[in-house]
Amino acid sequence: MDHEEFRKWSHRAADWGADYRGTLRQRPVRAQAQPGDIAALIAPSAPETPEPMEKIFSEFERDIMPGMTHWQHPRFFAYFPANAAPVSVVAEYLVSAIAAQCMLWQTSPAATELETKVIDWLRQALGLPEGFSGVIQDSASSATLSAVLVMRERALGWSGNRSGLSGQPRLRVYSSDQVHTSIDRAIWVSGIGEENLVRVPTGGRWRSMTPDALEAAIKADVAAGHLPAGVIACVGGTSVGATDDIAAIGAIARRYGLYLHVDAAWAGSAMICPEFRHFWTGIEEADSIVFNPHKWLGAQFDCSIHFVRDPESLVRTLAIKPEYLKTHGKDGVVNYSEWTVPLGRRFRALKLWFLLRAHGLEGLREMIRNHVRWSEKLASRLAEVPGFEIVTEPMLSLFSFRHQARDEHMTDEHNLALVTAINDDGRIYLTQTRIDGRVAIRFQAGQFDATEADVDAAFHAITEIASGLNGGKA
Template sequence: MSAEEFRRHGYAVVDWLARYWTDLDQRPVTPDVAPGQVAASLPERAPEHGEPFEDLLADVDRLITPGLAHWQHPMFLGHFPMTNSGPSVLGELLTAGLNPQAMLWSANPALTELEGVVCDWLADLLGLPASFRGNGVLQDTASAGVLVALTAALWRRGGEDWRRHGAGTRYTVYTSTEGNCSIAKAVRVAGLGEDRLRLVDVDHHAPAMRVDHLRALVEADIAAGNVPVMVAATVGTTSTTAVDPVAEIGELCREHGIWLHVDAAYAGVAAVCPEMRWIHHGVELADSYCVNPHKWLLTGLDCGAMWVTDQRALTAAMTTTPAYLSGSTAPHPAAVDLRDRQLPLGHRSRALKLWFVLRWYGAEGLRAHIREGIALARDFAAKVRADDRFEIVAPHPFGLVCFRLHADDATNAELLRRLTTSGELLLSHTDVHGRHTLRLATGGTATTSAHLDLAWRKITDIAADLLAVAPDAEAPRPGSAVGQPSAGLRVQEDLCGVEGGVHFGQ
């Protein structure tokens, strides 16, 4: 493809995306396709001869977009938002064209140093402690971050013995029953064995970690000869967006020399608003912290910001230096090798798109976006409370509202099924105190109050039909306005439950 061809077809792609965003609310939110249907529409083998680019773009319209779940649709309300924006896409386009490999400072000085700067900018915007400055990296997601943190924590506790003996020492890891499933996966991938993960009970008012139970588990492990190595606290759990008491957890970790990792994948960006900085109380005690700008901060997937305050432990855990990489970086404190802050050797640069977003919107624009998402959730929750057929089952400090009908689980499940199969909107569900609970998440780039009004009308219309034929409605439970915690994170992977339909994972 010549430069002139690239220019012409590039304009066509940008025009296609602009038209897609403009017309998105006219498309079904989710596709009406069966598993294997899209694959069956494609040739069995790659073409022998090249094809015109116009045909490629036409086949995106014909074969691909009809089978998409449109995460940028204003009525895609079932998951935490996966926001995107024009400046992010253009930054990604430049990154794709440059195709940089930023594993070493010497391999890419400008983008390595830009990444450090934008991580510092973001830490400042979120009100994170000064100890985070200079210690940031952009991972793909917070899931990678928890595994990196665990690896560094194991090295700090076990050093070279960890490298030699691995899981031979009985290291233990702790998170709440509401902690994200990526924590259990990290324990498994690190080779510790899932029996080394301790699930801490949560409070009954808001499903946040109980520090008294954490202390009991830690002390029991120490007495049994086990070695507590890491606690993963959560700011904004996946199921209900509960916030763990990070300060109290951090004090306990300091007392016993345990690494504290804070997972703020979704909710952390809310702290760009000064009135939301309460969520970071105690974060100065954290050894590592992760947040995903690609969720709620208008930056396209993937972009997971991570800070590790103990760079010595991180570098010792991550560095391998074969001859072909030795001596490639000058011994200078500003010459950071990003390969030493992540699992892969190669580093995909994500700094340009985040830089573009931070500069295009500015702190003021980002705060406006977050505040709008919180306000939309608050207004939606008010509608739910005002209708005595429904209840709110968990606090909603961010952009997620957990609610249900005063009816049995089967009726609530049927409400969700009809909503998600209509193609008009997407909700998801979780399990709160053993009860089927619907989840609606605001914060999408294009979602407005008009879209939530439309969603509420659809919800209440279907609810009226269901209650007309349902068994006697369940009576409100005492204290149900805030709800009870689930026994564990059980956001179902099968959100539609329609045989032959499409299943959307969390």
């Protein structure tokens, strides 16, 4: 592809993207393909000779797009959002065109210095105190793994990377059963082992980790000769928004010298609104925090902010400095590859810089406040419809509900059939979870372009399809 062809197809791709985003409401939210449909359309091996771009682009539209679930659809109410505000997409065009490898300050000084600045913009926006710095990770999974590795190294007197875990006391990490599965993976990858992730009982409206139970577990492990290393708390857990009492958990972590990591991957974005910060009272005592602007704030995936109170501990755990990566003749520079597990780094700060400037914090606050308000209203409307039960009250814009089957012993099966029917219908997209062993259906409002009319459409789709499954009765 020569320069002029690159120009032509770049324009074509940008036009296609604008047309795509403008027609999302006319598309079913979830891909309607069956397993194997798309694979059957793809050649069994790569071509030996070049193929024309016109043919490639045409087959992308014809064969690939029918198998895509539309995460930017304004009626995407499943999982958590993976927003890509249009201004963020434009910034990503530029990042892709520049194609810089931003592992060191010297490999792109602007990338490093912009990252430092936008992280501090976000620190201020979330109301975190001075003293927190941070790094942009690809996802919360990487941030959590990094935090667990710091827990491990700190507990072992910084000997784990050098000597391994053989012969060491059993390290113990504490969390509730409401945390994301990325915590389990971090425990696996760090070598600590699933058996040493201690699940602390939860209680109350927010399914919070019980402080007394946490302290009892720590004491029991110390008495057994184990080595407590850290606590992972959550604010806005994935299933139903479980939220720990950060102040109480933080006090216990300090008392026993444990590292405290807070996973606020989804809910952290809402903390740009001062009225929601009560959900993480005590956050200033955390050693590290993760939140994903690529969920609710509008930054295109991947973009996860990993705040730390003590960057030296993170660098001490992860930095490797062979001669070919040293920055000679420059003092005081930050090399963010020393703050992360991967060496390679994309220019992720640019889309945040564009996003925060183009929308302003107040514009983003208005979006989040609307999502919370619309979700609360939908929960109230569903609660008034016979046959519907609100299982967990809204935590910000996330709640769960259940529809009663005609045979009460078949309620789980009925609700699984309901969520399948809703998604096959195509108007909206929802997902299910299990609460105390029983199926419930999750709803969260968070898509960047959603309107109140889209949430109203969810009410009609849910109630109409539920009525149809029950033979026209609620």
